[in-house]
Amino acid sequence: MVHDLVARYGARTILNGVNLRVEPGEIRVILGGSGCGKSTLLKHCIGLIPPAEGRVELLGQPLHALEGAARTALLTRIGMLFQNGALLGSLTIGExxxxxxxxxxDLSPAVILEIVRLKLAMVEMSHAEHLLPSEISGGMRKRAALARAMALDPDLLFCDEPSAGLDPLTSRELDETLLRLRDRFGMAVVVVTHELASIETIADRVIFLSAGRPLADDTYQRVRQHDHPEISSFFARVAAGEMRGGPSALEVLTKGGH
Amino acid sequence: MSAPSPVFTAALDGGRLCLGGRLERATARALSHALERHAPSPGGALIVDLKGVDYMDSAAIGALLDAQRRAAARGSVWRVEGVSDTARRALSLFRLGPEQAAPPPPTPLMEAVGEGAYAARTALGDFLQLAADTTFALADPRKLRLGAFIEQCVYMGSQALPIVGLIAALLGLTLAFQSAYQLRQFGADIYVANLTGIAMVREMGPLMTAILVAGRSGSSIAAEIATMQVSEEIDALKVMGLDPIQFLALPRLAAIILVVPLLTLMADLLGVFGGYLVGVLYLDLTSGVYISKTIEALAPGDLLSSMFKSLIFGWGIGLIGLHFGFQARGGAGEVGRTTTASVVASIFYLVIAGCFFSVLFYVVL
Incomplete structure (x- = not known):
């Protein structure tokens, strides 16, 4: 669905020739170190930033080329879980x-209310229907935001670091919710995350980005065993600088120069 | 009992500088001085011995690296030989990154001017686009979210009544006192009614109301939208297929366009009432005379011009607040800057527009 994408902020190239295809019913994880372009890729996928080059197709339609009602109709078929939930602060969770x-x-308010309660129950947030986002915890906000992203039963769900800032238990629950949604509704899910435990639980296929380019794009198991130093250091939870063997202060001072 | 003062020692033995004791943040400055004092001459050499070091932290390591870098720049040999276990552990802990790239050169003046002009042009284009989008959207009342519109009217209108009313009454009172002081010298006390009425309705009522609304509601619009922008709420609306203009801008803009003329009407009346109090209680004019002189001085066109001005003022304040809010990027600091910038721009706009209308109505009416 992403073809030869090039993204630029001013003169800086953030993504350079990225291709990404997501099959129905699979969970696709976008991996990479900080600043590698993961969030930028996601923003292009959901139509917030137009590509400098290349194209983005969602469910077979060119999102960035669509306008008006056609674009809105396509957007109703996707859901997005933002990193911090991005719930509207002036509305209750139910609203x-x-x-x-x-x-x-054009559903009646009574039917909409029933659907809202179903979605909140799905993420175990029924008790928070009348609370404001500021009155609940970060993990609850994410679950509520997931309920909102699922409100229209999308075919494609995007998640920006769903586990970030959550305790392991809440993170695990969120992962299980994503798996349930994938299994029961057959939706495709695209997840940007750093959490190794989460990746291991949910990922079907993984694309690993580095400096705006894909280093690997394969099943989770194959990417896990990839021999590129940056990928192996990522999974070994070792800093890439250390893997590359940057000189220690001791080496520099005893060898007589930087 | 006070803690022992941190101590380090530095002793030069031929070409060897022996450091000992605690090399830490508290002694790092003294360490730098010692290293500089014993720095090798150009082409010379210095060996630094760390065998006597009991403790070392990153500040001391920074001082050693700095001294080594300076010596290298002078073409001298500078290296460490002999390291205590403590120092070895500390020095092994820190790794140096790749060589730092040189900082970017300062932007040339002409380039900076060009960038500024381009940014201003882009901002103006965005503002005009927003003005056009909201104007077209306002033309279709079905797009207005009634609940949000009423909520905004209550906040911008009814909750602003006390402050706008009080300021307007006090302003009318002040105007009347100041004019009475001058007019009394000519026995023209009665014209206080004319002067206060005309000044309040034509100029001060609309302008003061608009300034208060800019400070209270315009800033609130900018801050609210900017907060939503930096917390990705506006992005969320876009991804849900909701138009932020219709969802957020329209209720606020429609509310401010409605309430500013209504608040101005009340401010005009209370300003005249302030003058009435001075006329009746201080100048001993009768109530009937004061009211009849006020009505006599004011033409229907004055009231219409007051309403028209306030409508344009409200529209501008709303648009400016929305524009600055939607332009916000970054974090919480940006919300503050955006809010301040929106109030300053609104007041600037009000003064310019007020001046324009004064000249226009002077010529027309």
Whole structure:
């Protein structure tokens, strides 16, 4: 769905020739160190940034070329879980989940309320329906945001670091929720994450980015065994600088120069 | 009992500088001085001995690396020989990264001017686009979210009544006092009613109301939208297929366009009432005379111009708040800067627009 994508901020090239294809019913993980372009890739995928070169197709349609009702219709078929939830602070959790339903369906308020309760129950957040986002914890906000992303039963779900800042138990619960959604609804899920435990649990296929280019794009097991130093250091949880053997202060001082 | 003062020793033995004791943040400055004092001459050599070091932290390592770098720049040999276990552990802990790239050169003046002009042009284009989008959207009332519109009207309008009313009354009172002081010298006390009425309705009522709304509601619009921008709430709306203009901008803009003229009407009346109090209680004018002189001085066009001005003022304040809010990028600091910039721009706009309308109405009316 992403073809030869090039992304630039001013003169800086952030992504250079990235290709990404996601099959229905698979969880695709985008990996890489900080600043490698993962979030930029995601923003292109969901239509927030137009590509400098290349194209993005969602569900067979060119997202960035669409306008008006056609674009809106396509966007209703995708869901997005933002890193911090991005729930609207002035609305209750229930109202947040109801928002896409009210905007894009002609369902009665009573039916919408039932759907909202179903979605909140799905992420075990029924008790928070009338609370404001500021009144719940970060993990609960993410679960509520997942309920909102799922409000219209999308075919494609994007998640930006869903486990970031969560305790291991909450993170595990969120992973299991994603797996359940994939298994029951057959949706495709694209996840940007750093969490090794989470990747191991959910990833079907992985694309590993480095400095805006894909280093590996394969099944999780194959990428895990990839011999590129940056990838092996990532999975070995060792800093790449250390793997590359940057000189220690002792070596520099005793050898007489930087 | 006070803690023992940190101690380190430095002793030069031929071409060998023996360091000992605690090399840490508290002694790092003294260490740098010692290293500089015993720095090798150009082409010379210095061996630094760390065998006597009991403790070493990153500040001391920084001082040693700095001294080595300076010596290398002078073409001298400078290296460490003999390292205590403590120093070895500390020195092994830190790794040097790749050589730092040179900092980018300062932007040439003409380039900076060009970048500034381009940014200003882009911002103006965005502002005009926002003005066009919101104007077209306002033309279709079905797009307005009624609940949000009413909520904004309550916040911008009814909750602003006390402060706008009080300021307007005090302003009318002040105007009347100041004019009474001058007019009394000519026995023209009665014209206080005319002067206060005209000044309040034509100029001060709309302008003061708009300035208060800019400080209260314009800043609130900018801060709210900027916060939503930096917390990705606006991105979330876009991905949900919701138009932020319709969802966020329209209720706020429609509310401010409605409430500013209404607040101005109230400010005009309370300003005149302030003058009335001075006329009746201080100048001993009768109530009937004061009211009739005010009505006589004011033409219907004055009230219409007051309403028209306030409508344009409200529209501008709303647009400026929205524009700065949507332009926000970055973190929490940006929200503060955006809010301040929006208030300054709004007041600047009000003064310029007020001046323009004064000249226009002077010529027309």
């Amino acid at each position: 947040n989940v109801a928002l896409p339903l009210e905007a894009h369906t």
